[in-house]
Amino acid sequence: MYGQVPGHGQQEPSASQAYLATVQSRLTADGCETRWEDWAGVPVLVGRRADFRMSWMATRLHLFTVAAAVPEITVPAIEGFTEQVMKYAKDNKGGLPVGVQNGIGAFPLLVSDRVDPAAVHWAEAQQRIKFACMTRPVVVDSAQQYVGMYRGKPALGRVYASYFIQKGSQYFYGQ
Template sequence: MTQQRPDTDPQADAVAYLEALHGRLAADGTSVTFEVWGGLPVLIGSRADRRISWFGTRTKLFVYAAAVPSVDGTLLAEFTGAALTHAKGLRGGIPGARNVVTALPALVSTDVDPSAVQFAARDAQMLDTSVVGRPVVVQVGPGVRRTTLYRGQVPWGGLFTRHVLRKAALYFP
């Protein structure tokens, strides 16, 4: 059994990670806000990018992150669903080939169940072909930092895969 000193907060590493994430998002020009979802403070970052190489198509990227005491596959799936629904509501513009939305819903914890890692690594999640989600699970702790997310192609919004994965690597090192 691991003993913790009574004067340390086991969530301190997760909260510190979120503070650093806030800084990385802001430094990259991402708009950052906070909302409370069911009593859970959620950091929300959003940005829109358009490139000629994407044939003028715009991609909107949302980052959702929260620190939780522990995370399993069920909690990550619920958080991902809520994030995709939220992103769809904020999307703006006409959905379709010229307006792609991607969400990176991330839960950060010192206690990560293998089912959460499997859920994050298995595949991207989609909400009625208009929003693509790449769930992220981050395990932090003294000397520990493991980030898991699906890094493969997706059928919808695949043109933006490289861009989204570069942003994910920047935000979740």
């Protein structure tokens, strides 16, 4: 049974809404705080957790997962959403400034049944990095049941790569 997505009452959920409900339950099961926000009229799922590891050079990583169902996913759509999520994470992290023994990781996720293959390629190509903030955009094609995200180990932020791969698999692939 899927959890209820705000604004969708008792009607049968679309594949995109059902996927977001599943992601929310996976985030909650992993100990993330979750909530729904309204971003310019679009219901957005926000999940958050923070982890500290000595193996990360004694740093704390604040992980944000921000997900929304949209009518269509294009490269400009996922690129713009990734920028919004990065800014949101920096503005809402709290605590010490970014880069002072802590960093930000984010999964900006868009789901739709209409997806430009170029948007999937863009998400799978690389991790996006700005000072002490790493994002791994996720594009979900609910019609094809395909999840596209970068699963590699980049030079910058390599110490966190296994963590991102594990959390991405757990949250978006259900592994």
